[in-house]
Amino acid sequence: MKLNSVVFKLGATILFLQLIILIPLGYIILQFILNYSMNQTEQQLVQLSEKYATQVEQIDAPDNLQLLEHLAEMTDTSAVILDPTGEKILQTNWHEDISEEVLANPEIQQLKDGETIVQEYSMSSKTYLKVAQPIIHNGASIGSVVLFSSFGLISDSIHNIIVLVILASLGAVALAIGFTFFISKKLGGPLVAMEKVAKQIAEKKNFSLRVDYQANDEIGSLAQAINHLSETLERYQTNRNEFFSNITHELKTPLTYVKGYANAVRHEMYQSKEERDEFLEIIENESDHISSLLDDLTDLSKVEEGKIDLNKEDINVNKLAEEMLKRSQFRASEKGLNLKLDAPKQPVYLYADKSRLDQVLTNIVENAVRYTEKGHINLRVKEKAKHVQIIVQDTGIGIKQEDIPYLFERFYRVDKSRSRANGGTGLGLAIVKHLVGMHDGTIDVDSELNKGTTITLSFPKEKHTS
Ligand SMILES: Nc1ncnc2c1ncn2[C@@H]1O[C@H](COP(=O)(O)OP(=O)(O)OP(=O)(O)O)[C@@H](O)[C@H]1O
Ligand SMILES: [Mg+2]
CATH class of the missing domain: 1.10.287.130 (Signal transduction histidine kinase, dimerisation/phosphotransfer (DHp) domain)
Structure with missing residues (x-):
């Protein structure tokens, strides 16, 4: 997998997102637990030392040590009993980091006054919580009990949390890698296949190639x-x-x-x-x-590539048809054909390109003359509510029904030899179809073999401006 591949970027983004959520979250949870545990430890130490102080009546009683050991074990602390001057009487579970001078003079005084001391105590880069409780008997201070907690239990749980965060981070990395591979299979495979096909199409002109991938995405x-x-x-x-x-x-x-x-x-x-x-x-x-x-x-x-610009204007269709028929008259008379125009008295207007419309009519009338041996050719102009119709009807050789759908294809000729003999190349109607379409018009063919053909052009009038 390339470093700049989409899949790699996606995997790296997912990993990054997972880590930026996981690490601060781990840190916040850690702080929360740390504060909570310290408060709990403090409370517990204060309560238990208080309880212990009330049970001691004489600081040098023989069973005091057992009681003190019990207390130290329960609270995971180093414990010491001091006389009213601050001299050690008993100690248990002592840790060498803790200074021999357990209490400072002002603290001895505070205890004498019956106050409890709670203090954080740093020694050899380790932090302890010191809780000192006065032992009061018959209203007089007979000594004190002092506990030092090294936060053993707390550091255990912090350690556990750190391990958990590391494990979760590793899990996130594994998940991101797994996801990256999964996505690279799911995404990368088809993308690479598409790239290959596109390259083959562009470079080798192999247009028969297809991408074999189907999915609704x-x-x-x-x-x-x-x-x-x-x-x-x-x-x-x-x-x-x-x-x-x-x-x-x-x-x-x-x-x-x-x-x-x-x-x-x-x-x-x-x-x-x-x-x-x-x-x-x-x-x-x-x-x-x-x-x-x-x-x-x-x-x-030009028409196929849409390179023709129409120069539209209001055209008098009657006049255009008349002039156009005059030009075809010579060839029609040569063949003894009667060419007739049937148009309304009042002029019919159409908003169109004059020379292109003339080209369309000339092609259709020329076809009628070319493919008619005897009879007549009629050109009718009809004005409808929304359309102008131009109908060219001949009594010529006609076209078979099955040939009609192909008439507008390039080079299509029904009877090739006859058409060629007449000078036709089979491009006329293909051009006509495009030009009519460019005017939003339609062209219909109705024909019967040996009877004649009727071509109907229909153009919308909407753009008529006068
Ligand atoms: N009025 C018609 N009567 C009978 N057949 C026709 C008529 N008009 C067209 N056709 C048939 O349709 C074919 C296609 O016509 P089209 O005008 O496209 O080509 P063409 O007349 O052969 O050549 P050209 O490109 O010179 O017009 C013709 O070859 C002819 O067979
Ligand atoms: Mg033609």
Whole structure:
């Protein structure tokens, strides 16, 4: 595990938090117990020495020593009996640290006056609690009993507490280490796996890789997001490859024609001047085809990447449709098709980009002309409460139901040879779909094979400002 890993940092933080709680807490408990025990010891010593003093009638009585030994044992103290001048009469459990001069003169006087002395007493860096009690018989002070407690019991319990705090700290360290390992398995494993997958995606472009981790938490969401990203990239890559192979294919066919016929003209492989002109016309048409393919590709890449800015204004749809039909009239008449506009008398307005809307209508009407052999093509403009509809209806070859869902895909052509013969590349409707979407509009196709096709465009009117 690296020192800068998230898991290590987490473990160290937990350990730090545990210790900063545990150590001051141990210290506070220690102080509390220390004070409490000292008070208790003091009280106990005062009470027991008082009791002892009342039982002694004569300070040199023979059974005093036994009593004193008993008292010293009970209280874990060094005990001494002094005569009224402060001279030692009896002593038991004596500790060498304690000075031979047990009481100072003022203290002897205090005891004579019947006062109890409680005092902390330091000797050789050790602290004792000294309790001196006057022995009063028949109203007169006949001596005193003095106890020295070295806090033996207290230091035992302090020692126990310190051991406990150390043990708890070690437990905290063990817990933090255990937790760190647990988390590193639980967190670190999937994170490292995700890092590997992300690196492979970025460096080796291996978009088929997925993170194999499922959980209903943040790490799970991250894994899902990475998988989603690689799926999107994979789809993008497939799409791009298809796109390029389509372009190559689309360019190769007309270029083969251009090259073949140019060669034929150069080597004078024609029978007549008319045939030569025919060859040259083919070269011209195929060049036009390449040029329009490149224009469409440029347009498509712009709309797909959202690089087109719409220049919206209020447009008179009737006028736009009329002008557009005029341009298509020539090709329609060539095929003997009747091109008709059916629009309301009063102008219908739409807030849209004029040249883009014109591009949409031109594409649809051109398709209608291209895929209709006889009959007519009708363009209707209808104003509804919230929408403007533009309907292009033809009596052409129609489209099979199963082909309709794919019409808006790039390079999709129902009948490839026929479409190519007509100069189509299958990009028109893909561009149209994007442009209509950019205007918040919809496009619907209704078609019946060999009967005709109806394309309905619908645009919302909300933004109409005049
Ligand atoms: N009015 C229609 N009648 C019958 N088929 C149609 C009609 N409009 C479109 N199609 C079919 O849908 C396909 C896709 O149309 P789209 O306009 O995208 O491409 P295209 O006309 O072949 O080429 P271009 O990119 O030059 O427009 C056409 O190839 C054609 O098969
Ligand atoms: Mg078209």
